[in-house]
Amino acid sequence: MKTLLNDKQRLSVPAEIFGYHFGSRIEPDVFAMASRLSPNYRGGYWDFYRTEQGGFFMVPRSDGQFLVCSNNGYEGYMSAEAFGITACLYVYSHATFTQVGKLLDSCADQFHLLRDHAKGHPEAMAIFEAID
Template sequence: MTTPTIINTIVPESERMNIVDGLFGMSYMLKLEPVVFSIAEALAESYKGAYWEFHDLSNGGWYMAPRHDTEFTVSCENGFDGKLSPDAFGITACLYAFSELSFAGDRMARTCATQYHLLREYVAGHPEARSIYRAID
């Protein structure tokens, strides 16, 4: 049995807040976004901010990734050092954030735990899956 392909759609500007409000409510602005940006800064010295695109996944998952022209050199506390495309960098930062925020025991924590697993499911078919897994494990 084969796993169906997960479709990745970039969320149009006009729908961005509807998507995050439906998934995370006010916790997106108060918790998730600041944690993702902080993790991005910690992972890549060259990251100095960017416009982030939102990605809606057909399995119910969601992530954000910086719109950037070049790869990021990433260094993780787990020993991973390597280059990631902006998309893989965003996925990695979101996986770290979802994991970190999943331990609070509230609705946001449950949502982040679910999003972590849905995003990992998508990563399995990503061209940079191996590097993403190495960066997060």
């Protein structure tokens, strides 16, 4: 289960999780990762979600499918939600190798929470094939 964040929560929830790093590191990294993962991603507005376990993820607002080509050889189409989860998982994982302190801990926690959420997603197989 997931909850779409309202305008007030869009500011407060990411700040609670990632601190001031959200706007300067996490959010831009998710956008950059989306550009690297999908040749047909062209930017746009993203919705923010919270899982019932406390995970956080972003989803590009789109009804279309995204072609995802990951470095591990995965290539396939995903819904916007699966694509957003995949991009966030990549960013959280990468941050655990490149960040320190609270941001590292937050990203590690978010990776595990979001991965657990992704296990129940209808496109779980595609998400896990793209990130593994």
